[in-house]
Amino acid sequence: MRYSKAVRNILLGMDNLRLHKLRSLLTMMGIVFGVGSVIAMLSVGEGASREALDQIKKLGSNIIIITSVKPSDDNANDMRRTRMSIYGLLYHDAKRLRETFDTVIRTVPVKLIRKDARVNVRHLEVRLVGTTPDWFSLVRRPLVAGRVLSEQDMKKRKAVAVLTEHGARKLLAVESSLGKPVRIAGDYFEVVGIIRNENIQSGSLSTPDQDADAYVPINVARERFGDMFVKRTSGSYVRELVELHQIIAEVDASENVEKTADGIAEMLKRSHMHDDYRISVPLALLREVERTKRTFNIVLGSIACISLLVGGIGIMNIMLASVTERTKEIGIRRAIGARQKQIVGQFLIETIVLSTAGGLIGICLGLLIPWLITFFAGMPTVVTAWSIVLSLVISVGVGIVFGIYPAFRAAQMDPIIALRHE
Amino acid sequence: MTSQITTECPADPNEPVIELNGITKTYQMGSVEVRALDGVSTVFQKGDFWAIMGPSGSGKSTMLNVLGCLDRPTTGTYILDGRDVSNMNDDQLSLIRLRRVGFIFQSFNLIPQLTVQRNIELPLYYLDWSVKESRKRARELADMVGLGDRLNHRPTELSGGQRQRVAVARALANDPAVILADEPTGNLDTPTGKQIMALLEDLNTQGKTIVMVTHESHVAAYAGKHLHMLDGKISATEDHS
Numbered sequence: 207m208r209y210s211k212a213v214r215n216i217l218l219g220m221d222n223l224r225l226h227k228l229r230s231l232l233t234m235m236g237i238v239f240g241v242g243s244v245i246a247m248l249s250v251g252e253g254a255s256r257e258a259l260d261q262i263k264k265l266g267s268n269i270i271i272i273t274s275v276k277p278s279d280d281n282a283n284d285m286r287r288t289r290m291s292i293y294g295l296l297y298h299d300a301k302r303l304r305e306t307f308d309t310v311i312r313t314v315p316v317k318l319i320r321k322d323a324r325v326n327v328r329h330l331e332v333r334l335v336g337t338t339p340d341w342f343s344l345v346r347r348p349l350v351a352g353r354v355l356s357e358q359d360m361k362k363r364k365a366v367a368v369l370t371e372h373g374a375r376k377l378l379a380v381e382s383s384l385g386k387p388v389r390i391a392g393d394y395f396e397v398v399g400i401i402r403n404e405n406i407q408s409g410s411l412s413t414p415d416q417d418a419d420a421y422v423p424i425n426v427a428r429e430r431f432g433d434m435f436v437k438r439t440s441g442s443y444v445r446e447l448v449e450l451h452q453i454i455a456e457v458d459a460s461e462n463v464e465k466t467a468d469g470i471a472e473m474l475k476r477s478h479m480h481d482d483y484r485i486s487v488p489l490a491l492l493r494e495v496e497r498t499k500r501t502f503n504i505v506l507g508s509i510a511c512i513s514l515l516v517g518g519i520g521i522m523n524i525m526l527a528s529v530t531e532r533t534k535e536i537g538i539r540r541a542i543g544a545r546q547k548q549i550v551g552q553f554l555i556e557t558i559v560l561s562t563a564g565g566l567i568g569i570c571l572g573l574l575i576p577w578l579i580t581f582f583a584g585m586p587t588v589v590t591a592w593s594i595v596l597s598l599v600i601s602v603g604v605g606i607v608f609g610i611y612p613a614f615r616a617a618q619m620d621p622i623i624a625l626r627h628e
Numbered sequence: 629m630t631s632q633i634t635t636e637c638p639a640d641p642n643e644p645v646i647e648l649n650g651i652t653k654t655y656q657m658g659s660v661e662v663r664a665l666d667g668v669s670t671v672f673q674k675g676d677f678w679a680i681m682g683p684s685g686s687g688k689s690t691m692l693n694v695l696g697c698l699d700r701p702t703t704g705t706y707i708l709d710g711r712d713v714s715n716m717n718d719d720q721l722s723l724i725r726l727r728r729v730g731f732i733f734q735s736f737n738l739i740p741q742l743t744v745q746r747n748i749e750l751p752l753y754y755l756d757w758s759v760k761e762s763r764k765r766a767r768e769l770a771d772m773v774g775l776g777d778r779l780n781h782r783p784t785e786l787s788g789g790q791r792q793r794v795a796v797a798r799a800l801a802n803d804p805a806v807i808l809a810d811e812p813t814g815n816l817d818t819p820t821g822k823q824i825m826a827l828l829e830d831l832n833t834q835g836k837t838i839v840m841v842t843h844e845s846h847v848a849a850y851a852g853k854h855l856h857m858l859d860g861k862i863s864a865t866e867d868h869s
């Protein structure tokens with residue numbers, strides 16, 4: 207009974223708005239564009255941050271990556287021609303790290319060597335990654351064919367290699383190539399597996415794996431290639447002695463990651479003479495992205511509030527004009543016996559219908575714009591359900607807040623004076 | 629123009645519908661106090677047809693507004709249909725208007741955006757009648773005032789006389805205890821005015837209590853009882869019935 211009455215009142219409100227189609231449409235515009243731009247902006251923000259988060263998640267969130275870096279030391283620069291530079295992480299560091307921190311479950315040592323790889327006549331420069339089987343449980347990637355490195359390979363010092371899909375394809379190594387040899391810098395390795403890779407590089411983020419990787423047991427790599435590298439830099443040869451290029455440490459729980467990273471920094475600072483390593487914490491980056499996103503949302507929220515405020519003031523303005531214009535109608539209704547609250551209801555329903563309709567059209571716009579952005583600008587956008595719900599709630603709210611005053615103005619008019627109004 | 633809709637029982641001359649006792653209404657105009665009504669006491673019986681007459685500014689409209697519960701008297705008591713309405717609040721007065729009063733105005737006061745049908749239905753909407761019932765009643769009332777074929781027209785598409793008939797139909801919709809008309813023929817030419825007066829006379833014959841303001845004697849002639857006002861006071865009453 208009450209329900210049908212409410213429906214009837216809403217229909218009457220719509221009737222009234224239909225009488226002034228153009229005016230109603232123009233009045234709604236503020237809300238339409240307000241809501242549309244809110245949803246669109248939030249979708250761009252959400253798209254960007256979700257992309258970043260996806261990338262970080264591919265890195266692995268409970269890990270700490272310590273990378274050797276050549277210290278930019280002036281003294282070392284002078285000696286470059288006569289001596290070789292010795293820097294970076296040591297085998298010993300990995301062990302100490304594991305022993306010192308309870309929170310570190312395991313460490314994966316990584317040796318990186320750029321070498322030419324050759325299968326039959328095809329060749330390609332690959333990144334030889336000397337590591338342990340643990341690599342594959344930290345850098346989880348789907349296996350395309352074969353298997354990953356095993357403890358057996360380590361123990362027996364087998365010359366086996368796992369290739370990344372991308373590199374394998376370039377070398378024309380396919381499933382049938384499993385068991386066949388790949389020649390890397392003069393040494394033969396048996397291809398035992400092909401694994402998919404995720405190579406993302408954006409800003410301060412980069413995945414541990416790259417396009418053309420060949421994973422081999424670290425002890426085999428050390429045996430075959432040693433710890434000494436010759437690098438060619440602007441014509442001159444530089445000899446470098448680096449034991450480990452990277453240590454990836456897995457931490458037991460995400461809440462311990464940052465604490466552990468601080469501890470590791472502290473430890474390495476004491477044992478390393480030079481500043482020859484970098485610690486990067488994907489989780490910290492994740493937090494940073496989330497912080498940025500929050501700031502972004504606050505800024506967007508403020509803009510949204512302003513545009514909806516403008517829309518609301520527009521509605522109030524029109525409703526006040528409408529109340530004045532319909533003074534006589536209000537007087538007639540009051541004379542017939544309408545109570546004040548019924549007049550309030552009538553006008554309030556009209557503004558709410560107006561702002562809700564505006565909100566709904568705005569939502570359509572807010573769904574269309576991100577689609578266009580993705581289509582034409584190629585930017586990732588994600589329209590979240592909560593942004594739609596929020597906009598709708600806000601637009602109804604705007605209708606109530608900005609409709610109340612004109613509605614009360616209408617109801618409080620003296621019926622006799624209102625009747626006399628021409 | 630006969631009707632099957634009147635529901636009042638035949639006039640009972642001994643039953644008062646309106647009792648005014650020492651009614652005053654003062655307006656403050658800056659420092660000057662205007663006494664629009666200055667101690668009005670009178671009784672209107674059920675089934676009466678009153679014409680309130682008097683020169684401009686004598687307080688006729690103010691009187692009618694008080695009678696119709698659109699305005700509250702400054703002092704005095706007003707009993708409408710057995711109920712003391714002198715101290716009611718706005719909501720209560722609205723309900724009294726809704727249930728017991730039917731207004732007819734000089735300028736018709738129809739809502740221009742609404743069709744004839746919807747205008748007649750308006751009191752029923754506030755009375756919470758169902759859509760179906762109010763539609764039926766509006767149609768009957770329109771037939772009664774001779775506008776059954778104009779239900780879907782808007783007031784602007786009607787002549788003055790037709791508009792006033794719609795207003796009469798609307799005033800009857802809630803089956804009021806009293807019909808109040810403020811110069812109902814003031815905006816109409818003489819023949820059309822006559823038709824409206826015939827309609828009102830007809831309603832009165834069927835038992836409706838009518839109070840009408842007019843300053844034209846040929847219009848007042850339709851009413852059985854005359855009440856003359858001067859400076860907010862009743863100067864004379866005549867009974868021609």
Ligand SMILES: Nc1ncnc2c1ncn2[C@@H]1O[C@H](COP(=O)(O)OP(=O)(O)O)[C@@H](O)[C@H]1O
Binds near residue numbers: 655664682683687
């Ligand atoms: N709202 C008002 N404010 C001030 N004075 C008013 C108001 N309404 C009526 N009056 C005054 O009260 C007196 C009676 O007015 P009214 O009842 O309209 O007279 P009539 O209808 O007989 O011409 C007039 O002097 C008029 O100026």
Ligand SMILES: [Mg+2]
Binds near residue numbers: 688
């Ligand atoms: Mg008057």
